Each structure stands twice: as C-alpha cells, then as structure tokens.
Amino acid sequence: MTEQYILAIDEGTTSTRAIIFDHAGHKVADSQREFPQYFPKPGWVEHNANEIWNAVLSTIANAFIDSGIKPKQIAGIGITNQRETTIIWDKQTGLPIYNAIVWQSRQTVDIAEALEAQGYGDMIHQKTGLLIDAYFSATKIRWILDHVPGAQERAERGELLFGTIDSWLVWKLTGGEAHVTDYSNASRTMLFNIHDLKWDPEILNILNIPEKMLPEVRSNSEIYGLTQDYHFYGSRVPIAGMAGDQQAALIGQTAFEPGMVKNTYGTGAFIVMNTGEKPQISDHKLLTTIGYGINGKVNYALEGSIFVAGSAIQWLRDGMQLVETAPESEKLALSSKNNNEVYVVPAFTGLGAPYWDSAARGSVFGITRGTTRADFIKATLQSLAYQSRDVVDTMKLDAGIEIPTLKVDGGAARNDYLMQFQADILNTPIQRAADLETTALGAAFLAGLAIHYWENLDELKEVYTTGKLFQPQMAADERQKLYRGWQMAVKATQVFKPEG
Numbered sequence: 020m021t022e023q024y025i026l027a028i029d030e031g032t033t034s035t036r037a038i039i040f041d042h043a044g045h046k047v048a049d050s051q052r053e054f055p056q057y058f059p060k061p062g063w064v065e066h067n068a069n070e071i072w073n074a075v076l077s078t079i080a081n082a083f084i085d086s087g088i089k090p091k092q093i094a095g096i097g098i099t100n101q102r103e104t105t106i107i108w109d110k111q112t113g114l115p116i117y118n119a120i121v122w123q124s125r126q127t128v129d130i131a132e133a134l135e136a137q138g139y140g141d142m143i144h145q146k147t148g149l150l151i152d153a154y155f156s157a158t159k160i161r162w163i164l165d166h167v168p169g170a171q172e173r174a175e176r177g178e179l180l181f182g183t184i185d186s187w188l189v190w191k192l193t194g195g196e197a198h199v200t201d202y203s204n205a206s207r208t209m210l211f212n213i214h215d216l217k218w219d220p221e222i223l224n225i226l227n228i229p230e231k232m233l234p235e236v237r238s239n240s241e242i243y244g245l246t247q248d249y250h251f252y253g254s255r256v257p258i259a260g261m262a263g264d265q266q267a268a269l270i271g272q273t274a275f276e277p278g279m280v281k282n283t284y285g286t287g288a289f290i291v292m293n294t295g296e297k298p299q300i301s302d303h304k305l306l307t308t309i310g311y312g313i314n315g316k317v318n319y320a321l322e323g324s325i326f327v328a329g330s331a332i333q334w335l336r337d338g339m340q341l342v343e344t345a346p347e348s349e350k351l352a353l354s355s356k357n358n359n360e361v362y363v364v365p366a367f368t369g370l371g372a373p374y375w376d377s378a379a380r381g382s383v384f385g386i387t388r389g390t391t392r393a394d395f396i397k398a399t400l401q402s403l404a405y406q407s408r409d410v411v412d413t414m415k416l417d418a419g420i421e422i423p424t425l426k427v428d429g430g431a432a433r434n435d436y437l438m439q440f441q442a443d444i445l446n447t448p449i450q451r452a453a454d455l456e457t458t459a460l461g462a463a464f465l466a467g468l469a470i471h472y473w474e475n476l477d478e479l480k481e482v483y484t485t486g487k488l489f490q491p492q493m494a495a496d497e498r499q500k501l502y503r504g505w506q507m508a509v510k511a512t513q514v515f516k517p518e519g
C-alpha cells in the first residue's frame with residue numbers, strides 16, 4: 020500500500036496553511052497563503068469568508084503539487100482555526116450574509132457593555148468560564164443579526180447558519196452535509212455551558228439568538244463528515260479532528276498532564292494551562308475554557324489571551340517601517356546598547372488578560388534624545404515577554420502551583436533574543452518545540468487518533484520532539500527592577516483615555 024499521511028488545515032488570523040504530516044510527525048509539505056484584512060472603521064477587523072475558503076483550497080492544492088503526494092494518500096484531515104471569528108451564512112446558497120467579524124474586532128463593545136450593565140457578568144462567567152467581552156462570538160452574532168436587514172427573521176425561520184471558521188470549513192468541504200463545531204471552539208462563543216456541554220438556553224434567550232442557527236457540538240477527535248469529491252480531487256476523505264488553534268497547540272505540545280503550560284506567539288499570544296477534568300473558574304480574570312474532549316473525556320484549561328504579540332512586530336515592519344522582516348528584529352534588539360529603560364505597551368486593540376481594558380491604547384515610555392531604532396525594537400519585543408509574565412504570574416495565583424517549564428511555539432518563538440528574555444523575565448526555563456507549527460501538528464494528532472493512524476496519547480508523546488531550551492540567566496534584582504518598570508508603564512497606559 021502507498022504511504023498514508025494526515026493533512027492539517029491551519030486557518031489563522033492573517034494566513035492559512037495546509038501541512039501534510041507523516042507517521043513520524045514530520046512535515047512533508049507546507050503551503051501558506053495570506054488573505055486580506057479589512058478595517059472598515061478604527062478598531063474593526065473583518066475577513067471575507069469566501070476569500071478564506073479560496074485560500075484554504077489553494078494551499079491544499081499547493082501542498083499536493085509541492086510534495087507530489089496524491090490526495091488519495093490522505094488518510095484523514097484535521098482542522099484548526101483562529102477562534103471566535105464569526106460567520107453567518109445562508110443555508111441554501113452557502114453565501115455569507117456579512118463579512119466574518121474577527122476575534123480582534125471591537126465593533127461590538129457596546130453590546131458587551133450593555134450585557135455587563137444588566138448584571139449578567141457573574142452568571143456568564145460561571146456558565147461559560149468567560150468574561151463578557153467583544154472578543155467572543157456571542158456579541159458578534161448579535162451584531163450581524165442587528166445590522167443585516169431581515170437577518171433576525173431569517174435566522175428564526177432556520178434559513179441562516181452560524182459558525183466559527185472550523186464549522187464554515189467543514190460545512191464547505193462536506194458540501195453542506197455537516198454543520199458541526201467542537202468543544203474547544205464552542206467554549207469560545209460565550210453561548211456554551213462548559214459544565215453540561217450544551218448551548219445555554221438562558222444566554223441564547225438574553226441575546227435573542229435562535230438555537231437552530233448553531234452547529235452541533237462534537238468531540239475534538241471523531242469523524243464529522245467526508246470531503247465532497249469535487250472539493251478533493253475525486254476523493255472522499257474523513258475530516259476527523261478539529262480544535263481551536265490555541266487548544267490544538269496544547270495538544271501539539273503533548274501537554275496532556277494537568278499543570279502543563281504552553282505559550283503560542285502568533286498574531287496574539289495565548290498562554291494555556293491544562294487543568295485536568297474539572298473546570299477551574301479563575302478568581303483573577305483568566306478564562307476557563309475547554310482544552311479538548313477525546314474518547315468521552317473532557318479536559319479543561321485556564322487561558323490568558325494577549326491580543327497583540329507578533330502583530331506588534333508586524334507593526335514595526337509595516338507601520339513604523341523600522342525593520343524589513345520580522346526576523347530582522349532579533350539582530351537589531353541584540354545591537355541595542357541601552358539598559359532596557361524603554362517600554363512599549365502595544366495595547367493597539369485594548370489590553371486582554373489579565374487587564375481586560377478595551378479602551379486602553381498603545382504607549383511608549385522612557386525615551387530620551389539618545390533612544391535609537393534598535394532600542395525601540397528591543398522594547399517592542401520585550402513587551403511580548405512582559406505581557407506573558409503578567410499572565411503567567413496570574414495563572415500561578417489561580418492554579419496555586421509553580422510552573423516548572425513553559426512550552427513555546429508559534430512564529431515569534433523563532434526569535435532567540437525574545438525567548439531568552441522571556442526565560443529571564445519569568446525566571447522559568449523555556450522549552451521551544453522543534454517544529455513551531457505545533458498548532459497544525461495538534462490538529463493532525465486529533466484526526467490521526469480518530470482514524471487509528473496513531474493509537475493513543477502515549478504514541479503521540481513519542482512523535483513529538485522538543486527543540487532548544489532557554490535557561491534563565493538574569494540576576495533577581497535586575498529582573499525585579501525591569502518588571503516594576505513594565506507594571507508602571509501599564510498603569511500609566513490605563514490612565515491615558517482621551518476618549519473618556
């Protein structure tokens with residue numbers, strides 16, 4: 020028999036990838052494509068769901084062309100995705116009725132504030148594990164139903180479907196046969212009760228969202244449907260794994276034991292701790308979320324979501340034009356001669372965990388006549404590490420345990436300067452994955468488990484390989500001084516609210 024592979028579709032915020040893995044967990048094909056970002060008003064971020072679909076199809080085609088692997092050699096498909104991003108489409112035509120509203124978008128802040136003002140914060144926190152915020156899908160659904168003429172009535176008549184990107188891609192690949200999502204993605208909608216694992220009728224009622232438009236919620240590893248042959252070169256291949264990208268990275272890092280923590284430095288940075296089989300509701304503004312549900316067992320997680328991480332480096336490149344490429348930031352940071360007295364707080368879309376301050380905006384502190392481009396770049400890189408420390412410290416408080424090692428992955432984890440500074444400022448060893456596409460590997464693992472390509476979690480641990488380890492080297496008093504400076508910078512940032 021010809022060799023069989025798993026295809027992972029990793030649909031991220033700025034680009035989509037198709038990666039083919041072999042049985043040893045090695046990447047044998049990797050195709051990536053960026054797609055347009057739309058910013059209709061300040062703070063709004065939208066995507067065109069059909070552009071995403073086309074990008075997914077073209078990356079799959081390129082992965083086959085580049086590798087010479089044939090579509091019939093794909094044993095199963097795993098999907099992982101930017102979470103929370105909301106699409107509503109017409110069940111008959113398959114056409115979206117509005118752009119996808121992206122997780123980062125702030126256009127529904129008013130709806131979130133109204134829910135808070137009506138006193139629903141505690142009930143929603145207890146049931147969904149989330150804090151009321153425009154980040155999650157619920158307010159985005161309400162916004163589309165309010166702003167597209169006739170949408171509420173059509174949703175009530177059962178003519179419209181809602182989905183996060185995972186649902187949309189499965190629905191498209193199966194030619195409309197499966198309208199499904201998984202526990203991890205459902206747990207980011209602010210509509211899903213993470214205790215009884217059902218859409219919550221009380222929250223749906225408050226937001227006036229008809230349940231019939233929601234997808235069926237399934238486990239993270241099972242066969243959801245088969246690709247239509249016309250979308251997959253004549254093959255009907257099982258789509259057998261699905262998870263939001265941050266949970267997929269947890270799986271890709273094989274962080275299966277309670278207490279294990281990973282940080283993925285992509286567009287944002289998302290620190291997730293496996294907390295085991297009982298949901299732990301945070302006392303310090305972290306999110307409780309579903310890590311994964313496999314073989315009838317659900318594992319919960321604590322999460323600290325940082326909205327701006329790698330996108331701050333993109334801003335250095337595209338907005339400030341201080342670097343030509345993101346990797347160049349490393350060389351420049353190392354060339355900086357200052358004593359780390361410059362602080363950049365990249366609160367471009369407000370501050371996420373643990374502050375949850377929608378109105379905060381970015382700021383810079385500590386510049387002098389002598390500040391150079393290299394100092395500014397170094398401070399921006401350091402902001403990723405400082406923000407991560409804010410979350411890790413909070414996580415230790417919530418979980419009441421020390422974190423012996425932080426597992427890292429994602430595009431910006433390639434930066435050795437950043438990883439060393441992260442180890443120093445946390446005083447914790449940083450274990451980088453050998454292959455930074457851990458998110459895609461996690462999706463492949465989920466699909467592979469469902470179709471017995473891999474048999475169990477122990478086998479996955481053998482497939483996973485670690486990369487470089489960064490040991491803390493900074494003196495304790497230096498670390499305290501630098502972190503105190505960061506805390507002052509964040510406080511000052513939160514005071515500066517020109518719009519009230």
Ligand SMILES: Nc1ncnc2c1ncn2[C@@H]1O[C@H](COP(=O)(O)OP(=O)(O)O)[C@@H](O)[C@H]1O
Binds near residue numbers: 331333433
């Ligand atoms: N060497 C580097 N140093 C710092 N940041 C980097 C480096 N390489 C990539 N990045 C940043 O990482 C991000 C891309 O990571 P990726 O994991 O692909 O993100 P996403 O899945 O969110 O699209 C970009 O925001 C980019 O600026």
Ligand SMILES: O=P(O)(O)OC[C@H](O)CO
Binds near residue numbers: 101102122263264324
């Ligand atoms: O696109 P990423 O990798 O930054 O991930 C986006 C997150 O899933 C948003 O919650």
